[in-house]
Amino acid sequence: MADLVLKNVEKAYGEVKVLKNINLDIKTGELIVFVGPSGCGKSTLLRMIAGLERITGGDFTIDGVRMNDVPPAQRGIAMVFQSYALYPHMTVRDNMSFALKIAKKSQAEIDAAVDKAARILQLTPYLDRLPKALSGGQRQRVAIGRSIVRDPKVYLFDEPLSNLDAALRVATRIEIAQLKEAMPNSTMIYVTHDQVEAMTLASRIVVLAGGGISQVGSPLELYERPENEFVAQFIGSPSMNLMTGEVVGTGSETLIRLDSGGMAKSAIPTQVSDKGMKVKIGVRPEDFVETEGEAIFTGEVEITEALGEVTLLYFKRQGEAAQVVAKLPGIRPELRRQSVKLTADPKKVHLFANGKSLLYR
Amino acid sequence: MDQALMALLTIVIGVGGCVGYFWASNIVLDKVIFPARGLEAGRNISRANMVRPWLFLFPALAALGLYLAYPVFATAWLSLNRNEAGELVFVGFENYRQMFGEDKFWESLRNNMVWLIVVPAMSTAFGLLAAQLTDRIKWGNIAKSLIFMPMAISFVGASVIWKLIYDTREEGQAQIGLLNAIWLQFEGGIWSTVLVQDLARGGAWIKLFRLIGIAVGAGLIYVALSWALGAATAELPYGKPQFWLQIPFWNNFFLMAVLIWLQTGFAMVILSAALRGVPEDTIEAAIIDGANPFQIFFKVKVPQIMGTIVVVWTTITITVLKVFDIVRAMTGGQQETQVLANYMYDKLFVAVDWGVGSASAMIILLLVTPILVWNVWNARKEMR
Numbered sequence: 212m213a214d215l216v217l218k219n220v221e222k223a224y225g226e227v228k229v230l231k232n233i234n235l236d237i238k239t240g241e242l243i244v245f246v247g248p249s250g251c252g253k254s255t256l257l258r259m260i261a262g263l264e265r266i267t268g269g270d271f272t273i274d275g276v277r278m279n280d281v282p283p284a285q286r287g288i289a290m291v292f293q294s295y296a297l298y299p300h301m302t303v304r305d306n307m308s309f310a311l312k313i314a315k316k317s318q319a320e321i322d323a324a325v326d327k328a329a330r331i332l333q334l335t336p337y338l339d340r341l342p343k344a345l346s347g348g349q350r351q352r353v354a355i356g357r358s359i360v361r362d363p364k365v366y367l368f369d370e371p372l373s374n375l376d377a378a379l380r381v382a383t384r385i386e387i388a389q390l391k392e393a394m395p396n397s398t399m400i401y402v403t404h405d406q407v408e409a410m411t412l413a414s415r416i417v418v419l420a421g422g423g424i425s426q427v428g429s430p431l432e433l434y435e436r437p438e439n440e441f442v443a444q445f446i447g448s449p450s451m452n453l454m455t456g457e458v459v460g461t462g463s464e465t466l467i468r469l470d471s472g473g474m475a476k477s478a479i480p481t482q483v484s485d486k487g488m489k490v491k492i493g494v495r496p497e498d499f500v501e502t503e504g505e506a507i508f509t510g511e512v513e514i515t516e517a518l519g520e521v522t523l524l525y526f527k528r529q530g531e532a533a534q535v536v537a538k539l540p541g542i543r544p545e546l547r548r549q550s551v552k553l554t555a556d557p558k559k560v561h562l563f564a565n566g567k568s569l570l571y572r
Numbered sequence: 573m574d575q576a577l578m579a580l581l582t583i584v585i586g587v588g589g590c591v592g593y594f595w596a597s598n599i600v601l602d603k604v605i606f607p608a609r610g611l612e613a614g615r616n617i618s619r620a621n622m623v624r625p626w627l628f629l630f631p632a633l634a635a636l637g638l639y640l641a642y643p644v645f646a647t648a649w650l651s652l653n654r655n656e657a658g659e660l661v662f663v664g665f666e667n668y669r670q671m672f673g674e675d676k677f678w679e680s681l682r683n684n685m686v687w688l689i690v691v692p693a694m695s696t697a698f699g700l701l702a703a704q705l706t707d708r709i710k711w712g713n714i715a716k717s718l719i720f721m722p723m724a725i726s727f728v729g730a731s732v733i734w735k736l737i738y739d740t741r742e743e744g745q746a747q748i749g750l751l752n753a754i755w756l757q758f759e760g761g762i763w764s765t766v767l768v769q770d771l772a773r774g775g776a777w778i779k780l781f782r783l784i785g786i787a788v789g790a791g792l793i794y795v796a797l798s799w800a801l802g803a804a805t806a807e808l809p810y811g812k813p814q815f816w817l818q819i820p821f822w823n824n825f826f827l828m829a830v831l832i833w834l835q836t837g838f839a840m841v842i843l844s845a846a847l848r849g850v851p852e853d854t855i856e857a858a859i860i861d862g863a864n865p866f867q868i869f870f871k872v873k874v875p876q877i878m879g880t881i882v883v884v885w886t887t888i889t890i891t892v893l894k895v896f897d898i899v900r901a902m903t904g905g906q907q908e909t910q911v912l913a914n915y916m917y918d919k920l921f922v923a924v925d926w927g928v929g930s931a932s933a934m935i936i937l938l939l940v941t942p943i944l945v946w947n948v949w950n951a952r953k954e955m956r
């Protein structure tokens with residue numbers, strides 16, 4: 212059981228505020244993922260929750276108890292570091308039992324906890340080895356095992372998989388998902404750069420940007436209904452295409468004439484007063500479909516990347532506008548240097564004004 | 573002035589000579605012996621590259637051979653001979669037998685053993701303490717420089733300084749020796765500290781500070797209760813100036829203090845660098861695991877720098893085994909302070925007994941070698 216509440220939390224290094232107005236409610240059993248561009252303060256926020264960084268403003272509570280000034284060991288948290296942070300001079304067994312020894316648990320209790328964790332993580336054959344005699348993936352499992360034995364209320368992970376190779380990353384990601392499944396009452400907070408990790412693991416994703424929270428929601432919410440341009444472009448790969456235009460028709464569906472000449476229809480409703488408003492439409496590359504009729508976008512394909520199940524089309528830039536990317540099913544290298552007309556389902560056309568989605572007005 | 577100029581000239585010639593040798597020999601190798609020209613250019617280049625390391629090592633190897641290797645064998649030979657009116661007479665192990673029969677030799681050996689335990693242990697411990705305490709504070713670097721500074725003082729210079737600290741004047745005269753000056757403050761026994769005596773004097777603030785000082789002092793004494801009790805109940809000659817360097821057995825420790833003072837800086841610098849190298853996240857992991865600062869220090873940091881501690885320890889051990897200057901300058905090995913190196917000096921240059929002198933030199937070599945080998949082995953392991 213662990214409900215975490217952050218209220219107006221902020222972090223300042225001297226004059227510089229790297230985080231401000233962080234409000235977040237985390238319920239027992241959730242797996243929260245922090246994502247955001249490099250340097251946006253993901254690690255800092257995680258370390259504030261861990262107690263490794265001082266909270267310079269606001270309140271942080273776990274189960275209603277204010278934690279701002281509680282030492283890390285008494286917060287009921289465990290942390291898995293990016294670099295594993297194993298004690299190099301201790302065997303796997305000693306690494307895992309260190310916290311329990313410090314807490315003066317009985318030897319029988321320690322052995323039971325370590326053996327159980329080792330079994331879950333398949334580390335039993337390696338218990339008497341030193342960390343340097345383990346592979347990267349095994350080390351990461353020891354780091355996870357070290358947190359499991361303490362039976363914490365909250366698990367914190369700071370980019371735990373980023374030092375592993377691609378195949379191992381997928382395997383360990385699935386292990387973490389299974390681990391979460393096996394411990395439905397533990398709360399986990401997970402920092403990552405990797406979109407796939409975020410989308411597959413998270414019960415909710417927190418997008419951090421510019422020192423604050425940009426949006427909080429389930430992976431699908433963020434994907435289907437981003438609140439702002441930043442989240443729209445951050446989630447999904449390749450990024451959502453943004454094109455400028457002007458509202459020409461309003462009602463339950465909105466008609467937009469684009470500066471590039473195309474016409475777009477969006478399922479987001481607008482009022483009559485919105486007519487003439489400058490907006491940006493957003494279409495994900497995978498939502499584009501080829502058309503013979505009226506097109507949102509028409510352009511010449513500059514480069515194609517056939518990935519097998521899909522082909523990425525990179526269009527020639529038109530003036531100042533950002534490059535448009537489309538993702539079409541199948542293998543389509545013949546489209547290179549061809550002119551292609553694209554449209555999209557109105558339900559998949561996002562509308563933004565001043566960086567905010569019109570869906571949330 | 574003349575001597576200073578000579579010294580300067582020597583340095584210039586020495587350094588210039590080295591640079592000149594490497595430069596000139598390199599040119600001769602590349603241009604004259606194996607020129608990178610003509611039909612054999614490629615082969616010449618690779619041959620030159622094979623010769624070059626030996627060329628550059630030659631001065632060091634020659635000097636070491638001349639001044640290190642040869643003397644070892646010569647000394648070994650001398651230790652098996654007796655010098656009779658300028659003639660070497662082979663006597664086998666007679667010199668050793670004679671030496672083992674001397675009390676002074678066994679005293680030196682015993683003292684060396686005590687030095688060997690106390691000085692490296694204390695220097696390393698103080699160095700580690702200083703390295704840890706100065707790690708995170710703003711003026712830590714200043715403190716480190718101050719602790720390191722004695723390293724720049726020669727052993728003899730340090731001995732002179734400490735001789736002044738241990739200096740003794742007649743009773744009744746002003747004591748210029750720091751230790752005696754402090755000692756005389758304990759006139760009525762250990763409890764009548766300067767703090768209590770002067771409590772009546774001074775303004776309110778000074779009194780307050782004294783009270784705090786007494787409180788802190790009392791706390792410390794409480795912690796070291798057994799020690800304090802022993803010191804308090806012992807019949808010590810308080811109030812009389814002491815001839816520190818003439819108190820049998822304990823005077824050894826007053827000499828060791830000098831070397832500890834000198835070596836702590838060395839230990840601190842090396843260990844400080846090692847402590848910095850301990851990964852920050854292992855320390856953070858320990859914090860999260862609930863370790864207190866002492867546990868972090870002893871269970872996480874120290875084990876990770878154990879290799880370096882061993883290297884520092886053995887390096888100081890070797891210095892200690894050769895200790896000579898301090899004993900020579902402060903007591904000359906009198907009053908039971910003799911050590912092997914000074915024993916050797918006495919035999920070799922005072923008594924002019926080459927045989928026994930060389931024999932004692934061989935004993936020192938015998939003691940140093942295993943530690944030296946272990947030290948080099950550890951240092952190489954650290955570097956990997």
Ligand SMILES: Nc1ncnc2c1ncn2[C@@H]1O[C@H](COP(=O)(O)OP(=O)(O)OP(=O)(O)O)[C@@H](O)[C@H]1O
Pocket residue numbers: 224229247248249250251252253254255256404
């Ligand atoms: N000690 C410090 N003093 C001043 N600024 C700091 C300090 N530590 C971190 N910062 C700043 O705080 C911001 C957040 O850093 P943080 O490490 O949390 O980023 P991050 O989101 O984890 O980035 P990454 O994805 O690269 O790990 C950065 O802009 C960084 O420059």
Ligand SMILES: [Mg+2]
Pocket residue numbers: 253254255
């Ligand atoms: Mg980070």
